Amino acid sequence: MTSDQDIQKLIRPELIKMKAYAAIEPPEILVRGTGIAAEKVIKLDGNENPYGCSPKVLVALVTYPYYHIYPDPEQRELREALSKYIGLDTGHIVAGSGIDELIDIVLSLLLQPGDKVINCPPTFGMYSFRTEVWAGKVVNVQRRQDFSLDVPAIKKAVDKRTKVIFIASPNNPTGNVATEPEVAELLDTGLVVVIDEAYSEFSGVTMVFSVPRYSNLVVLRTFSKWAGLAGLRIGYGIFPKVIAEYLMKIKQPYNINVAAQVAAIQSLKDVDYLRGTIKKIVAERERLFNRLEKEIKWLIPYPSEGNFILCRVVKGNARTVHQQLRQRGIFIRYFDTPELKGCLRITVGKPQDTDALIAALKEIC
Ligand SMILES: Cc1ncc(COP(=O)(O)O)c(C=O)c1O
Numbered sequence: 631m632t633s634d635q636d637i638q639k640l641i642r643p644e645l646i647k648m649k650a651y652a653a654i655e656p657p658e659i660l661v662r663g664t665g666i667a668a669e670k671v672i673k674l675d676g677n678e679n680p681y682g683c684s685p686k687v688l689v690a691l692v693t694y695p696y697y698h699i700y701p702d703p704e705q706r707e708l709r710e711a712l713s714k715y716i717g718l719d720t721g722h723i724v725a726g727s728g729i730d731e732l733i734d735i736v737l738s739l740l741l742q743p744g745d746k747v748i749n750c751p752p753t754f755g756m757y758s759f760r761t762e763v764w765a766g767k768v769v770n771v772q773r774r775q776d777f778s779l780d781v782p783a784i785k786k787a788v789d790k791r792t793k794v795i796f797i798a799s800p801n802n803p804t805g806n807v808a809t810e811p812e813v814a815e816l817l818d819t820g821l822v823v824v825i826d827e828a829y830s831e832f833s834g835v836t837m838v839f840s841v842p843r844y845s846n847l848v849v850l851r852t853f854s855k856w857a858g859l860a861g862l863r864i865g866y867g868i869f870p871k872v873i874a875e876y877l878m879k880i881k882q883p884y885n886i887n888v889a890a891q892v893a894a895i896q897s898l899k900d901v902d903y904l905r906g907t908i909k910k911i912v913a914e915r916e917r918l919f920n921r922l923e924k925e926i927k928w929l930i931p932y933p934s935e936g937n938f939i940l941c942r943v944v945k946g947n948a949r950t951v952h953q954q955l956r957q958r959g960i961f962i963r964y965f966d967t968p969e970l971k972g973c974l975r976i977t978v979g980k981p982q983d984t985d986a987l988i989a990a991l992k993e994i995c
Pocket residue numbers: 676677727728729730731754798801802826828851852853854860863864865
């Protein structure tokens with residue numbers, strides 16, 4: 631009989647050694663064992679949208695009649711709607727189950743075992759995690775003290791095996807954007823440069839319009855944040871046409887489910903409503919920043935162009951703060967990495983979430 635050990639021998643050894651991704655949990659799991667009701671949770675740990683999706687999305691989901699039919703493998707209706715939204719033709723666009731899946735498809739297209747991927751920490755963990763899963767080698771080029779990109783160091787790190795550079799802009803968790811000259815310099819390397827714009831609707835900064843001018847610039851976008859659809863898993867990328875064609879060829883034919891497709895199309899029909907929620911979140915980001923800066927003296931907030939604020943605990947212990955907030959039903963993100971030592975990331979919530987958070991932080995210290 632085959633034993634568990636026999637099976638282990640069949641598994642890729644580097645995956646056995648690999649560290650698992652630390653993903654965030656939904657409210658009903660967060661509250662297990664705490665005695666706090668899931669609906670009472672103040673969830674500021676996942677950069678989700680506290681206002682949820684457009685009400686029109688909910689109606690469209692309930693009335694959609696074809697859940698028993700497979701989705702369009704060419705994603706035509708969605709790509710056409712996206713084409714109108716961004717102003718580039720459908721040949722540049724591929725949709726996926728969130729940016730996470732698009733990162734995967736891009737890596738599966740580009741990487742042979744041992745090929746290198748440049749990652750600029752502190753940043754979103756998915757780039758290094760998925761590179762390892764795809765048998766690539768992660769080359770970390772640390773950001774500078776102020777979290778800006780160290781472009782000369784990135785260029786120096788490039789060698790014959792390097793295929794792709796991932797840059798989040800605004801960067802998660804630091805909140806700053808990459809500048810156009812920086813990105814242009816990276817594009818000069820000839821590598822595929824992926825700009826992850828998960829939060830660009832909150833910053834108003836985008837590289838989308840530069841895509842047709844470069845054969846190596848990729849921009850990834852999502853409906854998870856500005857459109858409040860994180861649970862439905864829907865994102866898209868704007869690619870040079872050659873890359874888009876290969877991605878359409880190699881992706882899973884039904885990679886986005888019909889519910890996600892319906893919700894995304896409906897969101898694009900209700901952009902004015904969603905712009906209203908973006909405005910509220912941006913205003914609340916500024917209010918949260920000001921209150922943290924003025925009222926919580928043991929913590930330094932970093933300016934952010936996303937829907938979250940990174941803070942450094944300068945007196946006390948970040949882990950303890952995180953735990954004490956948890957006990958009060960307030961969940962924020964704590965980082966256990968050397969470059970983010972003493973840091974906490976707070977998602978921008980509704981005004982009442984800010985008020986509850988500030989009151990709790992005052993109680994803690
Ligand atoms: C920079 C960045 N990119 C992508 C994602 C994930 O996007 P999606 O939900 O579309 O997979 C996140 C989520 O937190 C993120 O911070």
